Amino acid sequence: MKPVVILAFVLCAQSVKLPPNFQKCNRKDPNLNECVLRAAQHGLPQLTKPFRSLNLPSLDPLEISKVHIGAGGGSVSMEQDFHNCSIYGFEKLKYSLYVFDFEAKTLNVKGFYDKILIKCRYQLEGQVLQLPITGSGPAVITLENMDFSHFLNYEEVKKNGKTYIKFVKSLVGIEPKLVTFHFGNLFNGDKVLGDNINAVLNDNWKEVFTDMSKDLNETINQIIMNLLNGFFAKVSIEEAFD
Structure with a gap:
């Protein structure tokens, strides 16, 4: 099952x-790539408030209604459902690359996050190193020192004499140096079992x-695709790159 991502904003169409x-x-x-990199880095931290005219929500925090994480087949296998998530630090990406290739119709992005903090309500069931795990309640997940990459393909859409970008395919990669978990109310609030399992999760992060x-x-791929497609549904290539 693919993850479900619902962003709490409405996309509009007019330019x-x-x-x-x-x-x-x-x-x-001739220095377009450097200019785009500066523009992207300058614009992202401004998204601590919504820009409704640009189809951009606030990223401080970014609110996600629902995410499903399916169970894998290894020694850790957990079916996880997250609701009412708040993601902190999404606007603090430090770009190292932000390149539009207008001939190939691609966008290549790389960067680094010091920390991403995710707070949700959760429900999960599965096993960790053959230990059963079940619970529902508040969850906090922290990803630290994370390399980020995103490669996207897009199509051009002509509308009212203007050219718009529509991203149709993309691939995300994230590589954190540390991930910590805290799932509250595991095993119906059994503190001893809950503390032990949280320790096991963090020891085997x-x-x-x-x-x-x-x-x-x-999930991250869908979030960014929604954000970019929302923005470029409003802002034409002619407007963004005069």
Whole structure:
């Protein structure tokens, strides 16, 4: 089962001009890649408030209604459902690469996160190293020192004499150096069992993250695809790259 991601904002279709506080680049600029990288880095931290005219929600925090993480087939296998999630730090990505290839119709992004904090309500059931695990309640997941990469393909859509970008395919990669978990109310609130299992999860975080990584990558992929497609449904290539 693929993860389900629901963003708490509504996409609109009519074209708008880019606000003056967002930097623009010219496609004829010989240093276009450097300009786009600066513009992306300048724009992302501004998203601590919503820009409704650009189809952009606040990223501080980014609110996600529902995510499903399927169970893997290894020594860690947990079926997980998360609800009412708040993701903190999403707007603090430090870009190292942000390259549009207008001939190949691709976007290549790389960067680094110091920390991503995820707070949700959860329900899970499965096993960790042959130990059963079940519970529901509050969850906190922290990803630290994380390399991020995203490669996207897009199509051009002509509308009212303007050209718009629609991303149709993409691949995300995340590689944290540390992941910590805390699932509250495991085993119906049994503190001893809950503390022990949380300790096992954190001692074996690489195995737990591997179990989650396929659906987690796809979840992040959907989030960013929704954000970018929302933005470029409003802002034409001619407007973004004058």
